[in-house]
């Protein structure tokens with residue numbers, strides 16, 4: 558008989574509704590109950606999907622003995638509390654990145670201590686690790702195809718600005734968006750980021766200054782093993798969701814270009830290319846989002862390794878915090894690469 562994960566889902570906003578649809582395609586997952594403080598707004602949509610056991614109170618879901626695993630897709634400012642409560646209720650947890658909005662990592666470390674004490678699994682939503690293109694680069698780097706990696710270059714640009722109130726709940730450009738790139742850089746290079754220098758500003762929306770955020774960033778990284786990295790971010794690429802990664806080494810280079818929605822090229826007197834990057838994260842990383850969930854289920858049922866765990870999110874948060882300090886001071890910042898829960 559097929560083994561199952563009996564799941565509760567907390568948070569059904571932009572990310573949560575996308576994940577719900579992907580989770581429903583995985584046969585090993587039974588969705589027992591879902592929770593969102595504004596469940597009334599989406600109740601009809603959920604009923605249409607056949608998800609009828611709904612609540613506004615996530616504690617109800619945590620006290621349900623039929624649920625062994627919870628998926629946390631709430632806004633970032635709630636993650637520490639909800640993950641701690643879920644760990645203390647003995648549930649396995651998948652949580653979206655990051656764990657915290659705070660610049661002080663002690664609270665995040667306490668969350669990881671609760672996870673460890675209760676001996677439950679915690680996977681973090683660094684979905685890009687499971688993107689087939691980036692995964693191919695990762696595997697080729699590990700197989701030595703480009704010799705010793707010396708430089709990673711990441712271009713990561715969103716299609717458009719986010720509302721300020723959403724930014725205040727899920728974090729600004731560094732904490733919410735570049736967070737993925739810090740993790741990707743570290744993952745590709747197989748080494749921790751030990752120093753970061755960030756320059757940035759508001760070239761698109763000057764009112765972002767009112768909430769202490771930027772829309773454009775250029776970052777230089779140094780890794781513990783001596784290698785380097787470059788990240789460029791923008792909140793608005795008018796041509797779509799621009800996601801490219803390159804790793805350069807002593808014996809060559811690997812690079813992944815954008816995934817496009819068309820391979821058609823139009824030849825007229827101008828020669829137009831119809832290729833455009835896929836428009837949004839939900840489409841560009843659809844496979845990655847499903848694969849990260851399948852890997853999490855596999856880890857619960859068969860004890861295989863997690864895609865990204867607590868220490869990975871702490872490392873990315875540290876770099877984001879150091880990068881913020883670099884932006885504020887104009888100086889490069891060292892990053893602590895030692896990790897311990899003791």
Ligand SMILES: NC(=O)c1ccc[n+]([C@@H]2O[C@H](COP(=O)([O-])OP(=O)(O)OC[C@H]3O[C@@H](n4cnc5c(N)ncnc54)[C@H](O)[C@@H]3O)[C@@H](O)[C@H]2O)c1
Pocket residue numbers: 567568569570571572573592593594595613615630631632633635653654655682683684723726727733838
């Ligand atoms: N991995 C990715 O590619 C990716 C993409 C988008 C968002 N995210 C992450 O997902 C998280 C959610 O982001 P979003 O854009 O979906 O935000 P959102 O505001 O659209 O959705 C959050 C939802 O959580 C609900 N919520 C908040 N507090 C709650 C509580 N205490 N109990 C129950 N429900 C609660 C809200 O009502 C809302 O529906 C953030 O941490 C963000 O960084 C990750």
